[in-house]
Amino acid sequence: MLVYTVRRVLGAIPVLFLASVLTFVLIDVSGDPLSDLRMQQPPPDPSVIELQEERLYLDRSMPERYWLWMTGIGGNGDIGLLQGEFGPSTQSATYDIGENIAERLGVTLRLVTAAMVFALGLAVLSGVISAMRQYSKLDYTLTFVGFLALAMPTFWFAGIMQQAGVGFNELVGSQVFATIGDGTYQAQGLDAWGRFTNALAYMTLPTIVLMLTSFAAWSRYQRTSMLEVLNSDYVRLARAKGLPNRVVIRRHALRTALIPLTTVVAVGMAGIIDGTVLTERVFQWRGLGEFFIAAVEANDSFALMAWLMLSGTAVIVANLIADLLYGVLDPRIRFE
Amino acid sequence: MSENKAPTASPRTDAESVGGAERTQLQMITRRFLRHRPAMISLVLLGVITLAAFLGPYVWTWDHLVHREIPPSVPPNADHPFGTTTAGHDVLGQLMRGTQQTLKVAFTVSVLGTVVGSLWGATAGYYGGRVDALMMRVVDVFMIVPLLVMVAAIAGSVRGGTTWYAVALIIAMFSWAQIARVVRGVVLSLREQEFVEAARAAGASPGWIIVRHLLPNAAGPIIVAATLLVAVAILLEAGMSFLNFGIQLPDISLGQMIGEARTAASTRPWLFYPPGVLLVIICLTINFIGDGLRDALDPRQTMGRR
Numbered sequence: 335m336l337v338y339t340v341r342r343v344l345g346a347i348p349v350l351f352l353a354s355v356l357t358f359v360l361i362d363v364s365g366d367p368l369s370d371l372r373m374q375q376p377p378p379d380p381s382v383i384e385l386q387e388e389r390l391y392l393d394r395s396m397p398e399r400y401w402l403w404m405t406g407i408g409g410n411g412d413i414g415l416l417q418g419e420f421g422p423s424t425q426s427a428t429y430d431i432g433e434n435i436a437e438r439l440g441v442t443l444r445l446v447t448a449a450m451v452f453a454l455g456l457a458v459l460s461g462v463i464s465a466m467r468q469y470s471k472l473d474y475t476l477t478f479v480g481f482l483a484l485a486m487p488t489f490w491f492a493g494i495m496q497q498a499g500v501g502f503n504e505l506v507g508s509q510v511f512a513t514i515g516d517g518t519y520q521a522q523g524l525d526a527w528g529r530f531t532n533a534l535a536y537m538t539l540p541t542i543v544l545m546l547t548s549f550a551a552w553s554r555y556q557r558t559s560m561l562e563v564l565n566s567d568y569v570r571l572a573r574a575k576g577l578p579n580r581v582v583i584r585r586h587a588l589r590t591a592l593i594p595l596t597t598v599v600a601v602g603m604a605g606i607i608d609g610t611v612l613t614e615r616v617f618q619w620r621g622l623g624e625f626f627i628a629a630v631e632a633n634d635s636f637a638l639m640a641w642l643m644l645s646g647t648a649v650i651v652a653n654l655i656a657d658l659l660y661g662v663l664d665p666r667i668r669f670e
Numbered sequence: 671m672s673e674n675k676a677p678t679a680s681p682r683t684d685a686e687s688v689g690g691a692e693r694t695q696l697q698m699i700t701r702r703f704l705r706h707r708p709a710m711i712s713l714v715l716l717g718v719i720t721l722a723a724f725l726g727p728y729v730w731t732w733d734h735l736v737h738r739e740i741p742p743s744v745p746p747n748a749d750h751p752f753g754t755t756t757a758g759h760d761v762l763g764q765l766m767r768g769t770q771q772t773l774k775v776a777f778t779v780s781v782l783g784t785v786v787g788s789l790w791g792a793t794a795g796y797y798g799g800r801v802d803a804l805m806m807r808v809v810d811v812f813m814i815v816p817l818l819v820m821v822a823a824i825a826g827s828v829r830g831g832t833t834w835y836a837v838a839l840i841i842a843m844f845s846w847a848q849i850a851r852v853v854r855g856v857v858l859s860l861r862e863q864e865f866v867e868a869a870r871a872a873g874a875s876p877g878w879i880i881v882r883h884l885l886p887n888a889a890g891p892i893i894v895a896a897t898l899l900v901a902v903a904i905l906l907e908a909g910m911s912f913l914n915f916g917i918q919l920p921d922i923s924l925g926q927m928i929g930e931a932r933t934a935a936s937t938r939p940w941l942f943y944p945p946g947v948l949l950v951i952i953c954l955t956i957n958f959i960g961d962g963l964r965d966a967l968d969p970r971q972t973m974g975r976r
Contacts, residue, residue: 353811357820364824485901485953487908490928490946497936601813608818612909616932626819630826630915638823642815649814 335661342657346650350643357642358400367424367633368392389422390636403639413636415643421636425628431637434625435644441516442610442621444533445540450606453545453552454599460549461556462588465564476553483550488609492543492616499539512536516619540617544609548602555598560591593663600656603649702966709962712955719952723769732760734767734922746940753940755930764922765944771923772904772952775838779903782842784896787849792880792888794850795857806854812847818909820844826915834923837916841906845899852895856888890967897960901953908949924949 368386371378387393391402391413401407403421406414413421420431464473499511517536524532563569564587572582614623622641629637704710727733732750736758746753752761794805824840825832832840860866861884869879885892908925910916912932917923924945931941 349807349810349814352807353814356811357815357823360820360824365826481954481957482950485950485957487905487912487925487928487946487949489909489912489932490949493928493932493942493946500936604814604816607816608909611816611819611822612912615913626823627913630823630913633826642820642823645816645819646814649816 335658339654339658342654346654350646350650353646354404354639354643355400358403358639359396361635361638362396362399365633365635367635369633389427390424391422403636415640420640423632423637424634425632425637429637431640434637435622435640438621438625441619442614442623445537445544445613445619445621446606446610448537448541449544449548449609450599452541453548454595456545457549457552458556458588458592458595461553462560462583462591464553464557465560465591466583468561473557476557480550480554483546486546488543488547489612489616491546492540492613495539495543496616510535511539513539514618516614516617516621540613540619543616544606544613547609548599548606551602552595552598556591556595559594560587563587563591566590589663593660596656596659596663600649600653603652604645607645607648699966703962706962706965708958709965712958712962716952716955716959719769719948719955720773723766723773726766727763727770730763730766732763734759734764735920743938745938752944753938755941756934756938761940761944764927765924765948768922768924768927768945769948769952771834771917771921772907772925772949775834775841775907775917775923776900776903778835778838779842779845779906780896780899782838783846783899783903784849784892786842787846787895788853788885788888788892789880790846791850791853791855792857792884795854796861796876796880796884798858798861802854806851809847809850809854812844813851815844817841817844818906821906822910822913822915825910826913832916832918833921834917837907837910838903841903841910845902845906848902849892849895849899852891853885853888856891857884860884860887893967894960894964897956897963901956901960904949904953904956 366372367390368383371383371386384393391399394402402413404415406417406419413419418432420435423429423431460476464476467473496513499513503509503511503513512535515536517532569582569587572586573579577586610621611623611626613619614621615627618624622644625637626641628634629641737760738758742754742758743756744750744754750760750762752765754760755764790805790809794802794809821840821844824843825837857880866879866883869883874882907916907923908928911923911925912929914926914929917926919926927945928942928949931938931945934941
């Protein structure tokens, strides 16, 4: 198991490296970080542009810039991913990319974790119920809801939920759901219970939005794999032995039927990250989504690289965890 | 994306293919598809929407641009059935243009992504071994970057406005990997079969075998994946337009319309809801069509009656 884990981690390194090259090159060729400065009217002094070019390492060739970005060797000490420096930002001379990410990570992580936990729980539940009552009204309803959720643009649904939250607040005459902001500032100075209720008010709507797509996809998978298991010989045997239905479902069928889901969840990570950007935008959370949008708008290539490396690593780690979970859920699988 | 593979309950497990030994495979597939009611309804609905979007502008008075004669911020009425924007657009005109652009992007992405993905996946699967390992590593790279974000990052830094084909190209560049994965899986099992062996013995080149033998036999999964890619592309395009990194004003897409109306959902709901509903209907119909195609093309149903 340990050997397997180590080998998987080592195997992820070239993929991450390739991804970094790909994104670096694409971001580099797609835009000029100084285009806003160059277009300025009246035109800025050439020395200003030169100074910026030097600060952002634009006076070097692209391969050299990549090398600097990765290792920091030969830079001004403000660059070098391997040394924990993400590079200078175009947004301002004092904008620290690493610091900003660290500040916002918690906000986004809170949203992602909550959404994933609820989406998974509900998906397993609805998938199993759907499979056990195949072709019933309930099954059809859940299927249709799933299809609808998959066809729904996240940000549009987010807008609707926001409207619904505002409407609900007006109806009951009190601020039950917070529809704007992430609540970080409002939580300052509150006790534990106050913090919890505050977070609940702010998180409910965005969490529902973010979990919707994942829930829909995962419950479909869970239904399929549950159906497959329910028709297998060993479940029939367990039934024939006269085991109570509850035991058959829980101990025999569900355990096996959960295995395919782990992979699907891991692959879905990238989609969830996409979802956070849209959800945070609508609900105006100061999380990594906002960091990303600001980086694109400012043509801040080093900030974008930092963001993409972080999300890429998250996806890879999720895949690794999924593979390891495979072994826990299914003793038939052995890691050589 | 990940949700592609989830098969849905076909309302009936059909036994309609009894008899008719003379029928060709294509006829059987068509028959099965025609009997899939949700898919058929979806096909008709999608056809109607497409026709309306592309032919409607020839009939309707207003296009998607600002006109001085259009009164600003008017709710739906006889002159403007979907109301008008603050700037003085006719929303119906915008909806038709927006649907057009959205569909154009989606179908272009689907075609490009499918061609590249199938060739890539089939080549990897056919050669296997080191070639396969290397090629699939590249696919892995594309699978770990969050698509929407990557696409938005690239499009956001393209200056001077992104046109619909630029958006389509950028999305296609990132969305072929899923298809490659599907096709590789199918080809891996196909390449061990006798007809490939026979072709190889007859001296066929690898390129010929891939294009003439492997890809046609993988047509079923490829068609289904291509269909679902349309829906994926629509949601991607909508997402990036919403973030304002996609198609730029004065041109318009459905996602951009929602983005523009984001803050007006309560004050001018006619700007916010119609483009969203239209997007949902389009994606929903495409998913149902994909579902119907999957049922119709399922090799498990065809095998016994070749």
